[in-house]
């Protein structure tokens with residue numbers, strides 16, 4: 156990767172965001188949208204092509220089926236933001252209308268214990284205003300005749316604000332609009348940080364080109380490389396880059412209705428993509444942390460694992476053909492599968508935006524808004540996101556999200 160690096164216009168910024176993809180740009184946009192934030196803002200992005208970041212490899216789905224009410228509310232705000240993007244962007248005529256393709260997520264249970272988990276999650280989701288329904292195998296078959304339900308005990312589905320959305324358009328608008336409102340974006344990489352004598356404050360970040368840039372607050376929006384960015388501040392986070400594979404396939408006999416994002420008990424998931432194309436995702440049985448630049452496909456995975464499970468669940472998918480495939484990285488939180496947000500416990504001007512695992516894209520509006528509030532007021536004004544703070548990790552008190560994909 157060779158980029159011509161840029162020099163920032165100033166030597167000091169009130170906020171420096173490290174990473175300009177979905178999370179960094181959402182935060183930049185919400186900061187610049189708030190008249191109370193009067194500071195100078197720099198977004199530093201090491202790869203302005205965004206070729207290998209998680210945002211470019213995403214499957215771009217949203218769901219309300221989480222086990223934690225706070226995650227349901229975060230996605231509800233995400234859905235509102237997507238559907239009303241133009242209004243949020245001050246009715247800018249250039250912003251296209253967006254919708255959510257609401258085919259829902261269909262979680263399938265093949266044992267009583269998981270069916271109980273789905274029922275327990277449904278209670279949380281209903282209380283938060285989601286419309287989750289628990290279906291018997293017969294009901295699943297009636298609504299979606301293409302599924303093989305022989306081994307199933309129950310299914311769980313919600314078809315409001317749940318399905319596919321055009322994440323890349325939202326990303327483009329976060330970035331474009333933040334820049335137009337005065338956020339300075341540069342192509343450069345942060346390679347180290349300098350702290351004050353007491354070690355509780357980041358005074359400056361050092362760029363790959365050698366400049367030292369003073370900062371009031373620093374935001375770690377570096378995706379899977381967030382681990383390296385945290386280490387520059389002397390901080391360890393329980394996050395790993397984990398490889399996730401995506402396949403686009405066409406079927407000899409396409410289905411007669413939209414395929415929900417189906418979470419098969421095998422762990423494989425698949426959904427409608429285009430009109431007659433589908434998307435499947437999964438990971439290898441051995442799922443270690445990988446190198447930051449390792450995007451190689453696992454060539455046996457489709458043939459030996461993913462395709463057999465799809466064909467077992469939907470016999471009509473006996474004859475399907477992969478037309479495109481890619482590997483991407485989750486910034487996988489091994490501690491409790493939830494985001495890590497807010498300030499570090501000791502280095503108080505170092506702000507996390509990390510560990511989003513497989514649900515960061517839909518969370519970006521709420522997480523960017525909350526982080527911008529924290530940076531402006533030192534407190535949350537809308538959703539209280541403090542359960543995601545780093546304290547829980549030092550206190551060894553996980554905030555577990557059970558519904559992860």
Ligand SMILES: Cc1cc2nc3c(=O)[nH]c(=O)nc-3n(C[C@H](O)[C@H](O)[C@H](O)COP(=O)(O)OP(=O)(O)OC[C@H]3O[C@@H](n4cnc5c(N)ncnc54)[C@H](O)[C@@H]3O)c2cc1C
Nearest residue numbers: 174176177178201209210214216345378483514515516517
């Ligand atoms: C295969 C796959 C499927 C997914 N599906 C979904 C889904 O359906 N729904 C959903 O909600 N989420 C999904 N996700 C998760 C979602 O895409 C991510 O959580 C989200 O994109 C994370 O955005 P980010 O900005 O935190 O990280 P990234 O997009 O990885 O961006 C981090 C940026 O920081 C930059 N950077 C790193 N280090 C430095 C440095 N030192 N200096 C300067 N810049 C730096 C990088 O170049 C990069 O551009 C999926 C992820 C993957 C991989």
